[in-house]
Amino acid sequence: MDLTIGDLSRQTGVKIPTIRYYEQIGLLPSPVRTEGQQRRYGPAEVRRLNFIRHARELGFEVDAIRQLLSLADDPSRCCGEVHDITKAHLGEVKAKIARLIALRDELEAMVACDNRRISECRIIEVLADHGECQHRQH
Amino acid sequence: MDLTIGDLSRQTGVKIPTIRYYEQIGLLPSPVRTEGQQRRYGPAEVRRLNFIRHARELGFEVDAIRQLLSLADDPSRCCGEVHDITKAHLGEVKAKIARLIALRDELEAMVACDNRRISECRIIEVLADHGECQHRQH
DNA sequence: GCTACAACCTCTAGCGGCTAGAGGATCAAG
């Protein structure tokens, strides 16, 4: 029970202001304090913050993490909801990939433009008149 | 020279507050005003705003668009810089796709978890202990 | 015990790219 916020930061790779921010928005519980009001953490907080960091790295939104954490805190329940959250997130990731691939193809067609004057530049033309490309609304 | 901001919004599909925001950050020039201080636009502004919208849809950042616009305004120059901006952006898009695909694969492995108790849930385990997955830092 | 100084504290503001709402003025049609 004697890690400072700096220790916690080093052990988890989460920056100090971010730790305080997570506490502020209720992802991390308020820790014990020294007489001088400095935060002190234990192993439970290290685990919880690692959990949060991993979930963020995997692209889960803070709200989803809040749900995952409250589910994880209750180990007797069925993990169907966890499953659902992950699946929903997977769906979003897949959709994002599809959009980015369409975008990549379009940009690749655009860079086929070879150093001419701007007055003849395909890129500028495509941007100025969207009819020239195949882009669809997101 | 007689489109209201609402007309401009309808013609370009850009919301009214966004148009004012673009003016504020200098992407759109300050338009002429009526005696009562209402904005009035002409075809040049429609073109410019369409250009901005297309570039945003293609994921260009506002700063990149600012550069593209100033280049587009000078049609005698060689379009090498335009090319470079687009290529850099393409590189970012490709990198983002690679990261998302790694992420998708990981999430797909995670959802292979089939409705057991949370105490045995693979998803929660992966999140709690990153050693269990193959994820690399961004 | 005392000093030095790193690390901590709170608070506020900023990033990008908008979006929303309050409260009031203007414009165009009938």
Next chain:
DNA sequence: CTTGATCCTCTAGCCGCTAGAGGTTGTAGC
């Protein structure tokens, strides 16, 4: 001349942090 849609400015909020000011606390060495 009235109605009502549209416009105006201004401020604040969204997400997920990040940075900085200005002040306090904890710890190591002497």
